């Protein structure tokens with residue numbers, strides 16, 4: 001039962017990824033994917049995502065629906081649990097893995113997650129060794145990159161972050177749902193950027 005949910009989500013991710021030239025150029029969807037066991041882990045943001053009404057009407061609604069269907073089976077991440085990021089962020093920021101650690105699939109070539117942010121949430125400056133690409137599945141958000149102009153992205157838009165490039169994001173009146181992929185440098189998790197990193 002659960003495997004069917006994950007297989008449906010993987011098929012949706014592959015379909016959307018293959019159809020997007022920017023994502024395909026960044027990293028072709030892997031052909032070495034294998035299933036792996038995972039333990040579900042719940043966080044409050046999972047409930048916010050389930051109840052969210054502001055993501056309707058996206059052209060990528062099939063991907064959104066598959067992510068919703070997998071919500072009870074997912075291991076929702078708490079990447080910043082031991083930092084000073086604050087309780088509001090911990091309570092409202094949602095992320096689970098599709099390909100990679102604590103996700104239902106493994107690949108040697110790519111990592112993939114979903115990221116959900118409800119309205120009026122700020123995801124502060126952070127960076128990581130891996131190179132990253134974002135695709136907005138539904139909703140919209142402002143994206144910030146160190147030394148680059150901010151951009152507002154909505155459904156279908158993509159953005160890349162270089163290795164160790166500090167970046168941040170923020171929602172306004174709309175929530176946002178994103179598909180996030182990494183290539184290279186998988187072993188180091190994101191860290192919050194310091195004033196020195198942002199100098």
Ligand SMILES: [Fe+2]
Nearest residue numbers: 128132161190
């Ligand atoms: Fe990132």
